[in-house]
Amino acid sequence: MSYEQLAYVYDQLMADAPYDSWIEFLCKEMDRFQAPGRRVLDLACGTGELSIRLLKQGFEVTGVDMSEDMLAVAAEKAGEEGLSFPLFQQDMSQLDGLPSYDIVTIFCDSLNYLESSEAVKQTFSGIYRHLNPNGLLLFDVHSTYQMDHVFLDQTFTWNEDKIAYIWNSFQGEEPYSIEHDLTFFVLDENSGQYNRIEEFHKQRTYSVHDIEHWLVTAGFDVLSITADFTGESPEATSQRIFFTCRKK
Missing domain, CATH: 2.20.25.110 (S-adenosyl-L-methionine-dependent methyltransferases)
Known part of the structure; x- marks a missing residue:
């Protein structure tokens, strides 16, 4: 997986992606579970579409992505909007040298690009270290179905x-x-x-049970598990599973 060329057409391909629904989910959960602030770490931020929308809503955002080309597009897009925000090229499973945040997001099934359970566990542990007390982790994954x-x-x-x-x-x-x-x-x-x-x-991807177990092992309280932007619990045919977690 390179994204070297795809980065420059990615936004055209994702024109119908439910960014508004992800932001609605974030805002609802941060109010519901009382996030300690509005400082967000957007992991796998890609071309920065979600990050830029959050900036416009008054969030303080940092973006992290593995792809240098994706980050270049994100910086250019932000500049065209008269905005700027910190961008770092890192693997989400090896977070290092970043400050602490109130909310960490991994949306658009980006966690599913990690190829091993160990990488997922390392990601959860790294996020825990970079969250403020009572900070929230919000993410979605493809279901096994x-x-x-x-x-x-x-x-x-x-x-x-x-x-x-x-x-x-x-x-x-x-x-x-x-x-x-x-x-x-x-x-x-x-x-x-x-x-x-x-x-x-x-x-x-992994079973909901396995993911929940790894989150608890990393130190999180799992506050909510829902599916498909419905706010309802997953069913056998649910396709996208959402997790809301809090650092103890």
Whole structure:
């Protein structure tokens, strides 16, 4: 997984992503569980779309992402809005040298890009160290149902004037894992030709029980587990699972 070329068309591909719903979830949970402040660490911030929206709502935001290109796009977008915020290139499982925050977010199933349970556990431990007392961790992951019944052996396509893709999903080597083989065709407006971009991504998820156990082991109180932006408990066919946790 590189995101080196994909970073520059990512926002076009994510134009319909539910950013407003993620922010609504964050605001509701921080009020419901009394977050100690509005200082947010946005892990896997990508092109900064969520971070910038939070900045506009008065949050103090820091963004972290593994991709240098994603961070470059985020900085450029913020500058175009007359905004700026700290951006760091780090692996979320190896957080280091950052201050403490009131809220940490990992949205858009970004935790599923960690390829081992140990990396997930290290991420939870690192977040715990970087949270203020009573600080909140909010994140979502793909459900095991999503991996085994929605993604598995499926082909997804999308075609618009300036960009198209073919997305094939296959069973990964580990339980509840998927390998995504993506091919994008992006219009170069200067030449009138389409550039081909190929990306290979892996995602892996875990049972709700396992994730909850790792959170508790890391020192968190698990305050809420819901599904699909509904605020209701997960069901057998739920596709996106949300966790709200508090540092003890």
